[in-house]
Amino acid sequence: MKALILSAGLGTRLRQLTETTPKSLLPINGKPLLSYHLESLYKYGVRDILINTHYLHKQINEFVKNNRDRFNGLTIQIAFEKELLGSAGTLKKNAPFFKGEDDFLVVYGDNLTNINYGKLIAAHKEKNGIATIASYVEEHPEGKGIISFNENGKILKFIEKPRSNKIISKYANAGIYVLNSRIFKYLNSIDKTPLDFGHDIFPYLLVKNEEMYVYKMDEILLDIGTPESYNDAQGISI
Structure with a gap:
């Protein structure tokens, strides 16, 4: 199976830390965040990985180049974006990388x-929907993509960063997906940049009556998006 790691963000909420280092290379307990992703994906059988870059992209290039031996067995490609394409726009632009794959991460x-x-991945293959979205319980759902679903895990609604009076669930988008290649048909039908999964694609798939499912996480998930959460991460052992 192949995977896309989205790594092009500006890290504006962490600006003191990201002035000279891209967010994906910030150290967590002495190890770059990106290393955790590469090691975990390899552990579960992923061998081909695409990483998109934008801000301080040369540092990520150097990191991958200097760690080829460490990640022996992984084929890693870099996709530089001069202008940010959005989470779904990146996938759309790099469709050839996933040619021949039924499903990918x-x-x-x-x-x-x-x-x-x-x-x-097993949950995705069992349901055979166009997308399986990892989700978790979020105590402050107004800042996240919120998901409501039925007893079988089939997604009924997806609302990105809802207003307080439109919070339909405490289950939030974890930013980890298994997608079926059928999704490219929908990506190609939307002429928009940037193109985002939460704002644009997931609600559109529901309108088109495509089946999407949740995977309810009981594992660790921490968004390294603020100085507070970054500091919290230093006390987590993975």
Whole structure:
């Protein structure tokens, strides 16, 4: 299976830390965040990985180049974006990388997680939907993509960063997806840049009556998006 790691963000909320270092290379307990993703994906059988870059992209290039031996067995490609394409726009632009794959992973590179990708992939294949979205219980859902679903895990609604009076669930998008290649048909039908999964694609798939499912996480997930959460991550062992 192949995977896309989204690693092009500006890291504006961490600006003191990201002035000279891209967020995906910030150290967590002495190890770059990106290393956790690469090691975990390899552990669960992923061998081909695409990483998109933008801000301080040369540092990520150098990191991959200097760690080829460490990640022996992984084929890693870099996709530089001069202008940010959005999470779904990146996938759309790099469709040839996934040619021949029925299913593949998309992982947001600014999260620290020990998710069991094996269980996630198995859940996706069992349901056979166009997308399986890892989700978790969020105490402050107004800042996240919120998901409501039925007793079988079939997604009924997806609302990105809802207003307080439109919070339909406490289950939030974890930024980890298994997607079926059928999704490219929908990506190609939307002429928009940037193109985002939460704002644009997931609601559109529901309108088109495509089946999407949740994978309810019981593993660690921490968004390394603020100085507070970054500091919290230093006390987590994965």
